[in-house]
Amino acid sequence: MKDKIIINGAGLVGSLWAVFLARRGYQVDVYERRSDMRKAGFVGGRSINLAMSVRGWKALEKAGVKDQLLSNALPMEGRMMHSETGELTFQPYGKSDQAIYSVSRGGLNRALVEIAEDFEGVNFHFDHRCVDADLDENELVFSLPDGTIKKERASYIFGADGAFSALRSEMQRTPRFNYSQSYLDHGYKELEIPATADGEFAMADNALHIWPRGHFMLIALPNPDKSFTCTLFLPFEGEQSFENLQTDDQIHSFFNTYFKDAVPLMPTLLEDFKDNPTSSLVTIRCNPWQMNNRMLLIGDASHAIVPFYGQGMNSGFEDCTILDDLAEEYGEDWNKIIDVFNDTRIEDANAIADLAIRNFIEMRDLVGDPEFLLRKKIAAWLHDKFPDKFLPLYSMVTFSHIPYSTALREGHAQDELFKQILALPGIEENWKTDEVIAIFENWLTQKSNANG
Numbered sequence: 001m002k003d004k005i006i007i008n009g010a011g012l013v014g015s016l017w018a019v020f021l022a023r024r025g026y027q028v029d030v031y032e033r034r035s036d037m038r039k040a041g042f043v044g045g046r047s048i049n050l051a052m053s054v055r056g057w058k059a060l061e062k063a064g065v066k067d068q069l070l071s072n073a074l075p076m077e078g079r080m081m082h083s084e085t086g087e088l089t090f091q092p093y094g095k096s097d098q099a100i101y102s103v104s105r106g107g108l109n110r111a112l113v114e115i116a117e118d119f120e121g122v123n124f125h126f127d128h129r130c131v132d133a134d135l136d137e138n139e140l141v142f143s144l145p146d147g148t149i150k151k152e153r154a155s156y157i158f159g160a161d162g163a164f165s166a167l168r169s170e171m172q173r174t175p176r177f178n179y180s181q182s183y184l185d186h187g188y189k190e191l192e193i194p195a196t197a198d199g200e201f202a203m204a205d206n207a208l209h210i211w212p213r214g215h216f217m218l219i220a221l222p223n224p225d226k227s228f229t230c231t232l233f234l235p236f237e238g239e240q241s242f243e244n245l246q247t248d249d250q251i252h253s254f255f256n257t258y259f260k261d262a263v264p265l266m267p268t269l270l271e272d273f274k275d276n277p278t279s280s281l282v283t284i285r286c287n288p289w290q291m292n293n294r295m296l297l298i299g300d301a302s303h304a305i306v307p308f309y310g311q312g313m314n315s316g317f318e319d320c321t322i323l324d325d326l327a328e329e330y331g332e333d334w335n336k337i338i339d340v341f342n343d344t345r346i347e348d349a350n351a352i353a354d355l356a357i358r359n360f361i362e363m364r365d366l367v368g369d370p371e372f373l374l375r376k377k378i379a380a381w382l383h384d385k386f387p388d389k390f391l392p393l394y395s396m397v398t399f400s401h402i403p404y405s406t407a408l409r410e411g412h413a414q415d416e417l418f419k420q421i422l423a424l425p426g427i428e429e430n431w432k433t434d435e436v437i438a439i440f441e442n443w444l445t446q447k448s449n450a451n452g
């Protein structure tokens, strides 16, 4: 008989990790503070979507649930940039067969819970809010809607209870627990572009649309019902800010100035803007992620990041892949697995947190910048010419399984390379040159010398 395992949180990461563990034959009990999303109709209402890339798909494949989920995912092959005057520019994300996928958060979460419960025998306990934990006894305390208090123990406990994790707050009270949270000055608000009167997409559906405007931006991802979910990222305070968008006139004038081509596609803009909350964006880091090698934080509970690389869920799903690989390697010795995971994964989580902030700057400021676009073109050319020696940073993060910390280091090295290339006189006109290749080869040599 295998150990009993508790997962706190039936969000995206908790429900996927439950599938992995149940497949290995464990008795898995998942506790979730919300009501059962299937009964509460969680999927209905606004369709909030997420970008899934190869790290996420790999975990779903390993858990044996990829095919069920792929049919509802929409491929986005690149960014479609909308200028202030309405010109469109398409920038592919990678090679022609590479895409990231728009998936419904509610649909994905619901599917994972159903697979875990119906096919893998996982026990879900909804309406159970974790309010306390005894870290020495490996015990969680839950509060139920009728006021009942329940205590549950298990050999191993995983905290997948999100950015404001109850389990992590208990750990924070222990000595030498490092914790930091930092908020961006920007918040976000979700808006909608519905399907047209003919039931079609109002814009190209094979792209993630971006309206980059310097200190703020609007993005839109397609949904299977042919609508788009838009997200406005804007400072809370300042000249262009949520604080200054209070009246109908202010909202209209702001959108007509900066997102003119989107306004006719958003018939419920005013209502959506006023009804939908303005939410904040936080980066959370902590160390350790584990207690006594028997309790482990995973997903946003240990590493919440800002959404600009589309890697929050992907990195949480990658946690599951790595843990399952370690289970293979260490013969399901969970004390060892938790210890090794804690020692090796935190560096990568910190790296993707840094990369996500870096991509925020890239998306809002640079995607319309000619030098940035030239760098992208040269990077794609170098990758075509030297596929084994050069992979652009975006591809490393989004289309590979290279550890995030390696990608971050390589990204810094690539910044140095492009500083030299872009300084060449006349580079804008002529960049497919021997001079560029010479700089590249010299950079490669220096890099390999530095790496010993």
Ligand SMILES: Cc1cc2nc3c(=O)[nH]c(=O)nc-3n(C[C@H](O)[C@H](O)[C@H](O)COP(=O)(O)OP(=O)(O)OC[C@H]3O[C@@H](n4cnc5c(N)ncnc54)[C@H](O)[C@@H]3O)c2cc1C
Pocket (backbone or CB within 6 Å): 008, 009, 010, 011, 012, 013, 014, 031, 032, 033, 034, 049, 050, 051, 052, 128, 129, 130, 131, 160, 161, 162, 163, 164, 165, 166, 188, 231, 298, 299, 300, 301, 307, 309, 310, 311, 312, 313, 314, 315, 316
């Ligand atoms: C605007 C925005 C856009 C994003 N876009 C992307 C994207 O495109 N791609 C991507 O990969 N990621 C994206 N993310 C990040 C992604 O949403 C998160 O990384 C992901 O949801 C983390 O999953 P999780 O299961 O760890 O946490 P959550 O999804 O937050 O799940 C935590 C679960 O724990 C439950 N819970 C919380 N407290 C308790 C408690 N005390 N007791 C019991 N249960 C509890 C919650 O109800 C919830 O069900 C985005 C995030 C934001 C904010």
